[in-house]
Amino acid sequence: MSSAQMLYIPIFLLLAVVVVFLTVVFDYIRLTRKYIKINDQESRAKEPFAKEASEITLKARRDAEKILSEAQISANQIVQNAKKFSDDEKKMVVSELNSLAQANVANFSKMVDETRSESVKILQNTSIELKGASEQAIKTVNLETTRQIADFQAKLAGQIDEFSKALLSLVSVEQKKVEDEIDKYKEIKLSQLNERILAVSRQISKEAVGKSISIEDQREFIINSLEEARKHKLFG
Amino acid sequence: MHTNMLDYIKTTRDVELLVEELDLVEDQMYKVTDKDLYDLLGKKLRSWVADIIVNGIVDRGSETEFIKELRDEVKKLPELRLTLAIDPSRDIIIDISDWARKNIDPLIILDISVDNSLVAGLTVDYKGEYGDYSIGEAINSIFEKRKDEFSSLLLS
Numbered sequence: 061m062s063s064a065q066m067l068y069i070p071i072f073l074l075l076a077v078v079v080v081f082l083t084v085v086f087d088y089i090r091l092t093r094k095y096i097k098i099n100d101q102e103s104r105a106k107e108p109f110a111k112e113a114s115e116i117t118l119k120a121r122r123d124a125e126k127i128l129s130e131a132q133i134s135a136n137q138i139v140q141n142a143k144k145f146s147d148d149e150k151k152m153v154v155s156e157l158n159s160l161a162q163a164n165v166a167n168f169s170k171m172v173d174e175t176r177s178e179s180v181k182i183l184q185n186t187s188i189e190l191k192g193a194s195e196q197a198i199k200t201v202n203l204e205t206t207r208q209i210a211d212f213q214a215k216l217a218g219q220i221d222e223f224s225k226a227l228l229s230l231v232s233v234e235q236k237k238v239e240d241e242i243d244k245y246k247e248i249k250l251s252q253l254n255e256r257i258l259a260v261s262r263q264i265s266k267e268a269v270g271k272s273i274s275i276e277d278q279r280e281f282i283i284n285s286l287e288e289a290r291k292h293k294l295f296g
Numbered sequence: 297m298h299t300n301m302l303d304y305i306k307t308t309r310d311v312e313l314l315v316e317e318l319d320l321v322e323d324q325m326y327k328v329t330d331k332d333l334y335d336l337l338g339k340k341l342r343s344w345v346a347d348i349i350v351n352g353i354v355d356r357g358s359e360t361e362f363i364k365e366l367r368d369e370v371k372k373l374p375e376l377r378l379t380l381a382i383d384p385s386r387d388i389i390i391d392i393s394d395w396a397r398k399n400i401d402p403l404i405i406l407d408i409s410v411d412n413s414l415v416a417g418l419t420v421d422y423k424g425e426y427g428d429y430s431i432g433e434a435i436n437s438i439f440e441k442r443k444d445e446f447s448s449l450l451l452s
Contacts, residue, residue, distance in 0.1 A: 258446055262436065266431075273431075275388075281417045283395055285430070286429075288427075289427045295422055295425075
């Protein structure tokens with residue numbers, strides 16, 4: 061190898077190192093930009109979902125409150141109609157129904173909070189490359205939450221309906237019992253009235269017949285009665 | 297039994313009155329003389345009772361025994377218990393007594409009570425046998441048999 065060739069080798073190596081260095085620098089810059097972009101996109105992706113989740117939670121709470129309110133109104137109406145119940149019983153029924161509704165709403169709220177929390181966690185673990193999948197996840201979460209709300213509404217409505225039916229059935233049974241007792245009472249009173257009227261009629265008949273019988277007729281009746289008794293072998 | 301006495305004794309009340317008179321004679325027997333006793337018989341007793349006692353004492357010879365026997369006899373007379381719708385006159389009592397002595401027992405005495413609700417006729421109680429032959433019972437029976445019919449008329 062000549063001395064000139066020996067001189068170009070270090071220059072060539074230096075240039076190669078510089079090229080490699082620049083490549084690394086450019087790649088670093090590109091990657092940094094990419095990271096910044098990803099970060100921005102991720103934040104933008106998170107923002108609507110968080111808003112959406114918040115709205116879902118808010119809507120769920122409003123629905124739950126509405127259901128609770130309706131349940132209370134229904135309970136009050138049922139109790140208002142159930143005139144046969146005492147005040148204590150009414151209070152007890154309202155209290156039971158309120159407890160039932162409140163317990164369901166509490167469970168529902170807890171469930172929505174858990175769903176929301178779960179959804180956010182899933183999104184936080186999602187990279188920008190999975191943006192499409194995240195959007196799908198948002199939709200799925202939305203659908204699932206909506207479905208759960210519908211389920212909850214149906215379940216609560218079913219429970220209220222069942223409770224209402226049971227309550228109305230109880231009221232019907234009580235009403236039937238009271239009606240039966242009234243009918244029985246009326247029957248007894250009518251029977252007593254009939255007996256009384258018949259007794260008075262009988263007495264009037266006797267007095268009318270008695271007044272129309274003369275002493276001679278009385279004598280005849282007495283002897284005829286004795287003859288009748290004799291025919292019946294009353295005297296042996 | 298003095299048969300003519302039964303002409304006067306028809307009811308248990310008649311027997312009671314006779315027994316009262318016999319008790320009086322018995323009570324006075326030991327207190328007064330024979331003369332006073334006969335005066336008492338004439339003044340305090342009904343004439344037919346006085347006659348029976350005088351005749352009886354003469355026949356029997358002992359006042360005490362006669363009075364006792366007579367009282368026992370009338371107390372043992374068989375009774376026919378009757379309830380009538382009216383308070384009967386003596387004529388009606390005699391008619392009933394005649395019928396009873398002819399058809400049941402010649403010595404029978406009537407024990408009569410009154411219940412206006414019988415209307416007419418009578419009830420009979422004789423030796424434990426009872427029968428209601430009154431018009432009141434007949435009316436009761438009619439009302440009882442036609443009770444439903446009357447009730448439906450009342451309700452219509």
